[in-house]
Amino acid sequence: MHLSSFAAFWLLLATVVRAISWTATPFNPSSIPLAVRTPYLSAWLPQGSGAALNDAWATFWTGMIVGWAGFVKVDGAAYVFMGAPSVPATFSKATQKSSHFTSTQSIFVLSAGPVDLTVTFLSPVEPDDLVKQSIPFAYMAVSAASTDGLSHSVQVYSDISAEWVSGDNSLNVKWNSTTTGSILTHQVQLADPAVLTEINDHTQYGSAFYSTPNIEGATFQTGADVAVRAQFINNGKLANTLDTNFRAISNNWPVFGLAHDLGTITSATTPVVFSVGHIRDPALTYIIAGGGTQNRNLYFLSKFPTSAAVVSSFLGDFTAALSRAKTFDGQVQTDASKISADYASVVALSIRQAFAATELTLSKTSTGAFNMSDIILFMKEISSDGNVNTVDVIFPAWPIFLYTNPALGKYLLEGLFRYQATGLYPNKWSVHDLGSSYPKALGHNDGADEAMPVEESGNMLIMALSYAQKTGDHSHLTRYAGLLDQWTQFLIADSLIPANQISTDDFAGSLANQTNLAIKGIVGIGAMSKIAAILGDTAQSANYSSIATSYVTQWQKFSASTTGAHLTLSYGDSSSWGLSYNLFGDKLLKLNLFPASIYSEQTAWYQTHANAFGVPLDTRHTYTKTDWQLFTAAIATNTTTRDIFISAVKKWASDGQNNGPFGDLYDTVSGAIAVGFRARPVVGGHLALLVL
Template identity: 65%
Template sequence: MRSQLLCAGFFALQAFAASWTSTPFNPPSIPLAVRTPYLNTWLPQGQGVALNDAWPSFWAGQITAWSGFVKVDGKSYSFLGAPVVDGSPFDKATQKSFTFTSTQSIFVLSAGPVDVTVTFLSPVEATDLVKQSIPLSYMHVSVASTDGASHSVQVYSDISGEWVSGATEWDIQWSTTTTDILSHQISLVSPAKYEEVNDHSQYGTWYYSILNSKGATAQIGRDVVVRGQFLNNSVLSTVKDNNFRAISDSWPVFGLAKDLGKVGSTAAAVTYAIGHIRDPAIKYVLAGNVKQERSLYFWSKFSTAQQLISFFLNDYNTALATANALDKKVQTDAGKISPDYAGIVELSIRQSLTANELTISKNAFGQWNTSDVLYFMKEISSDGNTNTVDVMFPASPIFLYLNPKLGEYLLEPLYRYQASGLYPNKWSVHDMGAHYPKADGHNDGTDEAMPVEESGNMLIMALSFARATNDLTQIRRYQKLLDQWTQYLIEDSLIPAFQLSTDDFAGQLANQTNLAIKGIIGIRCMAEISKLLGDNKKYTNYSSIAADYVTQWQTLSASKTGPHLTLAYNNDASWGLAYNLFSDVHLGLKLFPQSVYDEQTAWYKTVANKYGVPLDTRHTYTKSDWEIWTSAIVTDTSLRDLFISSIKGYLSSGLNNQAFPDWYDTITGVAEGFRARPVSGGHLALLLV
């Protein structure tokens, strides 16, 4: 029987509170290796799950078995995962603390006379395109004596074939590289390029690696055999298992061990690298409906996976220093608002960036073209689309904060596609492809229609990133397209037709007050874009139209029975979060009168529930990103802090065990379904104002 099955109920919420200290709080799920849409593994929490209480899981919920043992003077302790090894007894190390930052999740466990510190580092290198594109993550295991004596210590870890596919009946194959690194390579026997099963990539190769230094050993085989070998002998065997088979057939695992020798109060450590490398990474549609294969940016510097992994492992100390610097900056910046807000932002950064991949193409001579950078985002958890505009938009604050050039790289695939003439509609496309990693467009024009939403989003982001980068190249190149979307907004944004907004789960609605705000701001953004490009005539025209629309909108949107904006015109009892006003504040447009902000501030105070303010009157649920955006436009600091504390209360309630679900009920605190989505980047909105 497979040991993992003993953890049935793994996803059930735990009925006990965590016994360890958690800083800044215990979240619904802890990011472990979180770097790409496919390298995306978490430790679900509920009310508290120790690092060695359960198996880590892929963001969608499937087990990605990852185990770890430490031997101290011949006595074995587990520190990671939930393995059972017949005939090889071991104790569980006792978790003492857990801390998360923007880049790291750090666990400290006691294993007899030593402490084991396990640091999961997923680097955030937003201004270094090579490093930011590397699809690898670190697990650093450090051991130090706590009793003043020296102890003989060996460390072991393995991953299972479950990392390779979303279905365990698929056959896998493997090999081990022994150079300056010890590296296991695992892949499907029958890969399917650009395809997914249960959101796992069905092609590419997984790597699990350490530096090939003294005392390092590797072994592949059945889970109980390989783990038992280490527990019984403190070293792995050179016996090879070449029986390629299904993931669930005797559960092959890929183990790496390191003898740290005698360890005293000065810590000794081993660093593991885990990752998934596929090439090509993205299929992208070009003019003429030609399909281009694009690769991750790091290939411009590294010619082989082994070369990349060697660099990555040797770069750990530098990566850690860079991560610590970013962590400190985020803690300082977000901490100026509140400690609760700092915790929300720290939990959001890795989650948001992991949805994105930086790509480049080759020129006609087969050389890498590093001037042709396109950034792609998977709409994780909801539709799985590629570069969904109304997911990019709420995520945009993270790019504006970390590196606004990334935002321009994210917009570029959409601009190029629509400028090619392949997309037939006069408004902005909804996304670049129905299924990641295919960015093959919607040449038939039947993508999910959000005409005002997406046109407004593109115009707002165009201005935001142009200002932030102080580079007019992109808006100058695509001004004709931007003007086309503006003309559409002039037609349909003041009184929006029956259509969807970004909150499409709530259904279509006509005359949406908040959607009209976005459209009007979009028109004014085109005025500002025109001014930047030296076209004062267009600036004056579009500014005048936007100002006139605001005057009309004030009458249309006002409730006759209460001091608040309506959800939809002529529905006086309705109301909602007017989060689209954030762009008016962030961009300093001063398009909407102060009275609107004052009125909404007073109203939200009267309708808050235990875990926040509902999205609108149709339901009691809300979205955390839009709550943070709304908190940035209210005129009362106490209300801003109420939004923040409500979200933090929801996250730390122990009621959920998914990766930061942004859609949840404000009364019960229970998540509605979204998880691990890139919109968490929107939680950085307060850092922009």
């Protein structure tokens, strides 16, 4: 996770927070997820100090606008309920009454005259169903209810713009619509796609889809934004006409509109459902043995060979999908609430974001059939530099996979293990990532990846063992025993007294003799002792256990401060200290390498060193990270310190200073966020307390 000039990325924002005019539960975050499913299907409602659904445009995770508008007509009067459109026609703004988010849903209630609209955005999280989890689509459902006991005529409209298909609005797009059959679908794509490329983190190939059931009262239209929206505002329906003047995204902003006439309503209506999605094929290219490459295809394509088939299935599944989502949300809420209400709210905001950095893929056989036994999950290092399957980004996200479905973790590690087992990567430690730029997983055959030798080697050993312990599946341990032992040999040489190197917190710079990094290495050696025991090599297990135990004894002397009861940041610097979050691995794996006194000492120290927005990462700066604070909370020996960390993260997430998706690196004094650290999957680490 790399930022070239860290200081330049602080965004200093006003600390005065306006009170919002609606009820926000469990709190009002910096940005509300709307359609958040993959690195490329990512639409958020930026909040700052508060923005209603119709105060601002939805944005991509980078902050770039993705046009998404919504209008409703009630008894002939038009109201905008979504987006911030300018239309040469008369309309009012609906008044937002409430917003609410869960792990999978964001729900808004707005009043449009005598009618309340409930707008539900559902981004399914289906960890146990690989087909459903891999579908890059999300729902918006709109229902209406009279608030005065009288009957009212209601029509609903929504559109997306061509902004969904590129990071460059000057590029030309083309589109087509399917207006017969049971589904109305608009499909839009670049006129000249560039496969496996990005611009401004948007994919530059594939198609966006906006769809709704083709039921009685449904109409459609494509054309310039102002024209299509005015058609609905003036007439309560669309013209069922298609603009065929293909052009640039920003040239009279082509939009793709869908409308429903709900008729005369009194009680709450059955929701009208829209789906938004983006499909591209291939999803990634991946390096294989011999140095060749292999195209990887999204998993759901094995069941749905056409876009029409997946759209139809997805829309038809809404009621069942919502029911499953409510069950999932309820389980997360129940589990997390056992810790605290603040914790439950932080976890709920984290889940869609963490999963949306990942994509499930399959390869194909020489005959073109899908190889259903060859599953790899890929993760984009959102924001910080766009790497593929960065080991020290997977590691902080790891708790969400252990909690929801550990098999997903196995599929994440598979790509890393398989590449390094080819022998193409020349270093004796673990690779940092599978490719410097998503979606190209081309490895680092020159060995010139960002070197975090102790960090990544320890991470791989810890994750491999924790998966095996959780599931009883030892296939990775058996297949890649040689790699795991190779990394352990490196840790034996370099983790007790770590050479000058960077850790996962590379923005803080390199440092020799890092106390916390040494913990990671020692835990890695201890993990290999357990792995060897699982594999039946009792002599090797005893040897590594002895080494790890000996290292802890020596480490205690190196890391102790002479000026206070705390661990140092680096050996010999008694005035320094930091978050010893790597002790989490010792607890996760139940190694019990480090004495209880270390945990209690650190817990007591943190309790007296919190700033307004949390405990600093270390003494070099006042910034901190949300993931590492909650890893540390998970291993705190009393609930007072635990809750200091949890409440600080929740306070920061709801402070109204920022307007991007959940960040993870920020200043504990001012609350300022590091620009470039937003929407990252490391928030999966917020579930750390749920897996211990």
